[in-house]
Every structure is written in structure tokens, then in C-alpha cells.
Amino acid sequence: MKKFFLAVVAAGVTMTSGSFAMANHHGTDAKSPEIVERNARGVATKVKIEGKVYAVCMDGMTDGCINPRAAGLKWGNRPLDYWPGKPASQMD
Structure with missing residues (x-):
């Protein structure tokens, strides 16, 4: 019974720590666009993010x-x- 309990606890800790790592994608990895094109007023009209132009x-x-x-x-x-x-x- 002890082994079963330890296995359940270990699985729970593993699953919980993985979800924290996956959920923490907001703060430090902010998108930094590369401006590809500007209009006559100097405003960005096209940007490149992660290799794709939008x-x-x-x-x-x-x-x-x-x-x-x-x-x-x-x-x-x-x-x-x-x-x-x-x-x-x-x-x-």
C-alpha cells in the first residue's frame, strides 16, 4: 500500500510541476516584432513575428x-x- 501511495504522490507532483512550466508562457517571452513595412506617416503596416509576416x-x-x-x-x-x-x- 505504501508503494502505491508513493507512486500516486510522485505522479501528482510530476503532473503539477509540468503544468506550471507549460502555463508560464506570458511574461518574459513577449513578442518583439520586426517592422517590415511602414506607411507614409511612419506607422508600421507589416510586421514579422517568429518568421511570419502579418x-x-x-x-x-x-x-x-x-x-x-x-x-x-x-x-x-x-x-x-x-x-x-x-x-x-x-x-x-
């Missing part, structure tokens, strides 16, 4: 592009820190 979402372009903040740029829409009570499409 178009940056701009006014009127919302499909097939990456949000500037998600790309690691310091501009663009920010997620809300609160729930406004209803979706923007239902607001006056």
Missing part, C-alpha cells in the same frame, strides 16, 4: 490582419478592464 490592422481593415497590441506594437485598441453591461452593437 499585416497590421488599420482603419477599415479588420480581416486577415493582426491587432497592433497583439503584435507587440505600442498602439491600437486596448481590451477593456471591465464589462460595460452589453455588447457595443447594442449600445446607443
Whole structure:
């Protein structure tokens, strides 16, 4: 019975430590984009992240592009820190 208990504890510790390692991917590994193209105003329009080039979402372009903040740029829409009570499409 002792061996079974030790095996269960060891398996639990192994599984728990692995989940901590997998979950810790946010803070230090932040994306650092390489700006590939800029518009006439000097604003990044294409970035390269991990070897892949993405178009940056701009006014009127919302499909097939990456949000500037998600790309690691310091501009663009920010997620809300609160729930406004209803979706923007239902607001006056």
C-alpha cells in the first residue's frame, strides 16, 4: 500500500510541476516584432513575428490582419478592464 501511495504522490507532483512550466508562457517571452513595412506617416503596416509576416490592422481593415497590441506594437485598441453591461452593437 505504501508503494502505491508513493507512486500516486510522485505522479501528482510530476503532473503539477509540468503544468506550471507549460502555463508560464506570458511574461518574459513577449513578442518583439520586426517592422517590415511602414506607411507614409511612419506607422508600421507589416510586421514579422517568429518568421511570419502579418499585416497590421488599420482603419477599415479588420480581416486577415493582426491587432497592433497583439503584435507587440505600442498602439491600437486596448481590451477593456471591465464589462460595460452589453455588447457595443447594442449600445446607443
